[in-house]
Amino acid sequence: MRNSNRKADELRKVEIIPNYNPYAEGSCLIKCGNTHVVCTASVQDKVPAWLKGQNKGWITAEYGMLPRSTQVRVPRETTKPSGRTQEIQRLVGRALRAVVDLNAMKDISICIDCDVIQADGGTRTASITGGYVALAMALAKLHKEGKLLVNPLKEAVAAVSCALYHGEPILDVDYVEDSNAQADMNFVLTESGKIVEIQGTAEGMPFDDDQFKALYALAKKGIAELIEAQKQALGKN
Numbered sequence: 001m002r003n004s005n006r007k008a009d010e011l012r013k014v015e016i017i018p019n020y021n022p023y024a025e026g027s028c029l030i031k032c033g034n035t036h037v038v039c040t041a042s043v044q045d046k047v048p049a050w051l052k053g054q055n056k057g058w059i060t061a062e063y064g065m066l067p068r069s070t071q072v073r074v075p076r077e078t079t080k081p082s083g084r085t086q087e088i089q090r091l092v093g094r095a096l097r098a099v100v101d102l103n104a105m106k107d108i109s110i111c112i113d114c115d116v117i118q119a120d121g122g123t124r125t126a127s128i129t130g131g132y133v134a135l136a137m138a139l140a141k142l143h144k145e146g147k148l149l150v151n152p153l154k155e156a157v158a159a160v161s162c163a164l165y166h167g168e169p170i171l172d173v174d175y176v177e178d179s180n181a182q183a184d185m186n187f188v189l190t191e192s193g194k195i196v197e198i199q200g201t202a203e204g205m206p207f208d209d210d211q212f213k214a215l216y217a218l219a220k221k222g223i224a225e226l227i228e229a230q231k232q233a234l235g236k237n
Contacts, residue, residue, distance in 0.1 A: 002165065003176040004033070011160070011172045011222050016133055016233035025110075026137030028233060030130030033174060034120035039130035041138035044109045057105020057152075059135065061092035063127055065116040088114075088124045091197065095128045095157055095188045096135050098196045104152035110138055121175040125159035125186055129226050132157050133233050156191040158226040162215040164207060169214040171222045183207045187219035191227050 004012070012033030021027035026041035047058045063085055067073045077085060092114060112135055114127035136153055143151040161173045163181035170177065178184060182204045188196040200212070 002170060004174060006172075008168055008170045009218055009221055011225055012174065014226065014229045016130060016229050018133065018137065018233045018236055024134070024138075025141050026134040026139075028130050028133045028137075030126050030133070032122055032126045032129075032172065034118060035122050035126050035174075036116070036118040037123060037126045037130050038113075038115045038117060039127065039134040040113045040115075041131075041134040042111045042113065043138055043142065044111070045107065047107055047109050055106050056102045057108040057110075058102065059093060059097045059100060059110050059112065061089050061096065061112040061114060061127075061131060063088045063092060063114045063116075063124070065119060065123070069116045069119045088127065091124060091188075091199075092127050092131055095159065095196050096131055099132070099154050099157045099190060100135075100139070101152040101154060104148065104150050108142070108147070110135060119175070121173050121178045122161045125161050125188075128157065128159035128188060129230065133230050136230075136234055156227045156230055157188065157196060158223045158230060159186060159188040160219055160222040160226060161186050162218050162222075164211060164215070169211065169218055171218040183211070183215075185212075185215050185219070187216065187223065189220065189223045193220065 015031040017029040020029040021040045024040035025043045028039050030037050065074055112131040116123045139151055139153050142148045162171055162185050163173045164183040165177050165181050183202050185200040187198055
């Protein structure tokens with residue numbers, strides 16, 4: 001039995017609230033069960049120094065957890081981000097750049113800020129799923145305003161975690177399940193089913209090919225449902 005009494009292939013309740021931040025070019029609050037992340041997209045008319053003169057744009061991401069987003073206070077990262085934070089920021093940036101034609105964003109940068117206000121596992125995957133919504137809103141706004149000749153967004157992308165929990169493959173892992181998993185995986189997939197990234201770790205003992213395939217099948221099912229939630233949120237924008 002799962003910690004949350006969900007079925008093995010059942011997502012936590014997902015809610016994506018668009019336009020959560022009135023100042024950002026794109027924003028949402030994504031709730032995946034008790035994991036809540038505010039995602040904002042901020043547009044700048046410049047690119048990093050190493051991209052100047054290449055007629056391209058850039059998308060990057062920053063990630064952070066509020067001090068009481070967890071059961072015990074986590075210190076603010078006021079200086080250099082931790083290794084975990086840097087890893088997640090890079091993952092979110094890679095995931096979002098994978099579905100955008102940067103050549104159609106000449107000299108425009110977009111920063112996706114993912115701020116975890118409540119954590120119960122899956123904060124990085126929620127950041128990607130919500131970050132896509134914020135990004136899509138920002139790109140649509142730029143296109144509508146004529147700052148982009150075409151919308152460079154190629155397709156949707158979302159992410160979800162899966163695990164082997166008491167030997168059973170499960171979808172959308174919460175903190176208790178993640179803490180007791182025999183294997184933990186994060187899947188980042190596009191709407192067409194293309195793989196952006198797969199992260200997998202055996203926590204207790206190695207897992208085999210059949211178990212991997214079972215986790216992958218769960219991820220594809222969950223991501224299809226998450227992309228539908230993204231579409232509904234963008235439809236409300």
